[in-house]
Amino acid sequence: MDKDMTEVLKKAEVLIEALPYIQRFNRKVIVVKYGGSAMSNEELQRNVIKDVALLKLVGFKPIIVHGGGKEISRWVGKVGKEAEFVNGLRVTDEETMEIAEMVLSKVNKSLVTMVQELGVKAVGISGKDGCLLKVDRKYSDGKDIGFVGDVKEVNPDLLYDLLEKDFLPIVAPIGLDDNFQTYNINADDAACAIAKAVHAEKLAFLTDIEGIYKDINDKDSFLSRMKASEADKLIEEGFIGGGMLPKLANCTSAIRNGVNRVHILDGRIPHCLLLEIFTYHGVGTAILHDDDQLNDVPVSES
Numbered sequence: 001m002d003k004d005m006t007e008v009l010k011k012a013e014v015l016i017e018a019l020p021y022i023q024r025f026n027r028k029v030i031v032v033k034y035g036g037s038a039m040s041n042e043e044l045q046r047n048v049i050k051d052v053a054l055l056k057l058v059g060f061k062p063i064i065v066h067g068g069g070k071e072i073s074r075w076v077g078k079v080g081k082e083a084e085f086v087n088g089l090r091v092t093d094e095e096t097m098e099i100a101e102m103v104l105s106k107v108n109k110s111l112v113t114m115v116q117e118l119g120v121k122a123v124g125i126s127g128k129d130g131c132l133l134k135v136d137r138k139y140s141d142g143k144d145i146g147f148v149g150d151v152k153e154v155n156p157d158l159l160y161d162l163l164e165k166d167f168l169p170i171v172a173p174i175g176l177d178d179n180f181q182t183y184n185i186n187a188d189d190a191a192c193a194i195a196k197a198v199h200a201e202k203l204a205f206l207t208d209i210e211g212i213y214k215d216i217n218d219k220d221s222f223l224s225r226m227k228a229s230e231a232d233k234l235i236e237e238g239f240i241g242g243g244m245l246p247k248l249a250n251c252t253s254a255i256r257n258g259v260n261r262v263h264i265l266d267g268r269i270p271h272c273l274l275l276e277i278f279t280y281h282g283v284g285t286a287i288l289h290d291d292d293q294l295n296d297v298p299v300s301e302s
């Protein structure tokens with residue numbers, strides 16, 4: 001067989017290997033939280049968007065929930081303010097709220113454009129639309145941090161309508177309280193709340209590290225999978241810090257409230273989503289139910 005033909009056959013094998021995963025996740029909802037450093041350059045963004053578009057085109061039902069924290073901080077700086085965070089949450093006064101809503105709306109529409117350039121229909125909304133995200137004011141250790149929302153209710157009707165009509169929903173993390181006041185929501189919290197409400201098959205957090213380490217300074221302590229109770233223990237014992245702390249807490253909350261699998265993936269790796277979904281071993285850290293039998297065997301082989 002000549003070299004060209006061998007190459008072509010290899011490609012065919014890769015496609016065939018994906019078949020059981022395509023069968024398994026057909027028509028299933030996958031929520032992708034996209035933000036943080038994984039959003040930092042346009043090439044990375046285009047790779048992530050290509051992956052999500054591919055998932056859509058092969059019959060999955062992805063929903064993107066995006067952040068844009070770094071871009072918000074840049075614009076907050078431009079008006080002469082210092083970005084301030086308490087336990088990973090942005091202290092959000094009236095002016096910051098206005099900036100956050102403008103920036104997130106711009107990020108939202110640029111993601112919509114990128115998806116549509118790939119031939120997939122997308123609709124960008126925020127948690128305000130269709131009262132998707134209803135919030136209460138969130139306090140951090142009892143401290144008032146301004147217009148920061150704690151999601152208390154998700155109304156997924158609009159999402160279901162969009163999915164039904166074959167649109168890819170792209171959601172900005174902004175919500176309304178009972179008085180229709182606008183609130184800024186941490187994008188991890190928004191993604192988790194949405195994934196729970198729609199009983200997503202998967203929730204994937206794209207972040208700026210390979211996944212969870214037991215000891216962040218020891219590269220050999222990488223954890224490729226863990227059960228929710230093991231994650232609780234790592235948190236309790238102080239192994240998890242920084243922005244990973246609320247992220248992992250969101251993971252365990254999602255797993256315990258109707259989401260089948262949660263993954264923390266390195267958004268800096270090109271096509272990390274495809275690698276996680278279409279390969280047996282996956283990449284990143286998977287957080288599982290305590291009674292999970294690790295039954296990852298694709299349907300056609302089981």
Ligand SMILES: Nc1ncnc2c1ncn2[C@@H]1O[C@H](COP(=O)(O)OP(=O)(O)O)[C@@H](O)[C@H]1O
Pocket residue numbers: 035036037038206207208209211212213214215216239240241242243244245247
């Ligand atoms: N045990 C741990 N394993 C992995 N990451 C950790 C751990 N403890 C702290 N972290 C930190 O959490 C960061 C990810 O959180 P964050 O920066 O908030 O992500 P994002 O901006 O993508 O939402 C990592 O870059 C890492 O520095």
Ligand SMILES: CC(=O)N[C@@H](CCC(=O)OP(=O)(O)O)C(=O)O
Pocket residue numbers: 034035036037066067068069070072088089090100148149173184185186187188
């Ligand atoms: C309350 C709060 O902190 N909201 C976040 C919303 C954006 C976000 O979470 O963006 P990343 O996922 O890119 O960090 C913020 O203002 O930065």
